[in-house]
Amino acid sequence: MERAIPEFVGIPAPAVSCWTTAHADVHWATLTEPLRLLDWEGWGRAPEGYDAATLYAYTLLQSDTAACVRTVFPILGSRAGVAAEATMCAQLLQTVARGDNLVLKERLRDWAEELRRR
Incomplete structure (x- = not known):
């Protein structure tokens, strides 16, 4: 985070207010219906909101879905979530x-430009 966020996003690495357990690879291929989360081999500790930021990243090409993800996961766009967003973006x-x-x-x-404006 200390190296990659400044280099790739262009902001200092944000302080992490809360570390939490994360799947660390949430995207549409690891989610099922009914809701199950598959493929846990990469799980660990990450900034709060990391899984939501990951899912958001993989919806960027579908703007309606990306907006829905941001609505469903209010950590995105919050002060607490900026570390997760910047980490995933970087x-x-x-x-x-x-x-x-x-x-x-x-x-x-x-996304990096939006993070710089915050």
């Missing part, structure tokens, strides 16, 4: 720099 921008997740590149840059 992690994915890092993958873009390596040539992965290029489809998300512009949306991630927009």
Whole structure:
């Protein structure tokens, strides 16, 4: 966080007000109906809101769904959630720099810009 957030998001790493247990890979392929969360091999401790930020990141190409995720998870956009958002944004921008997740590149840059404005 101390290195990646300033480098990729352009802000100092926010203080984490609460560390919590996180799945650490929440996206549409790890969610089922009825609601179950699959694939727990990467779980651990993360800033509060990290799983919500991860799901949000993987909805950036569907603006209506992204807005819904932000509504359902009010930690996103809050002072407490900025560490989780900045961490996820930085992690994915890092993958873009390596040539992965290029489809998300512009949306991630927009997200980083929003985080800088906060």
